[in-house]
Amino acid sequence: MAKKNKRRDDMRKDATELVAPMEATDDGLSGRSFLYVGGRDCQVAHLRQIAESFGAELLHHDGGLREAVSRIDRVLPSVDCVFCPIDCISHDACVRVKSGCKKFGKAFVPLRNGSKSSLERALQTMSERNN
Numbered sequence: 001m002a003k004k005n006k007r008r009d010d011m012r013k014d015a016t017e018l019v020a021p022m023e024a025t026d027d028g029l030s031g032r033s034f035l036y037v038g039g040r041d042c043q044v045a046h047l048r049q050i051a052e053s054f055g056a057e058l059l060h061h062d063g064g065l066r067e068a069v070s071r072i073d074r075v076l077p078s079v080d081c082v083f084c085p086i087d088c089i090s091h092d093a094c095v096r097v098k099s100g101c102k103k104f105g106k107a108f109v110p111l112r113n114g115s116k117s118s119l120e121r122a123l124q125t126m127s128e129r130n131n
Contacts, residue, residue, distance in 0.1 A: 076104050
């Protein structure tokens with residue numbers, strides 16, 4: 001149990017360090033592009049609508065269910081930030097995303113779960129930091 005808590009604390013620490021490099025703009029998240037890896041397929045359209053309400057574009061990768069995990073490496077350079085709901089993603093995809101974010105200097109934000117409100121809270125927090 002202590003190992004699991006340490007891993008979760010490490011992920012939070014990494015998220016805090018990686019979110020900081022994003023440059024602030026007057027438009028909040030307007031024009032930003034985000035990658036959402038994992039989650040539930042039935043929610044993707046709703047998640048895109050939430051991102052669009054903040055003026056951002058949301059790309060989705062299913063985390064390796066039907067799409068090749070290697071595709072993540074091709075998409076990462078073109079996005080500003082990556083969200084991963086830690087309850088709905090394979091371990092392999094999460095590790096690949098986290099290492100890719102470090103390699104390309106992208107923000108990595110683990111989400112508590114794959115709910116719409118979890119993404120909305122994360123985007124709201126980013127938007128407030130940028131204004």
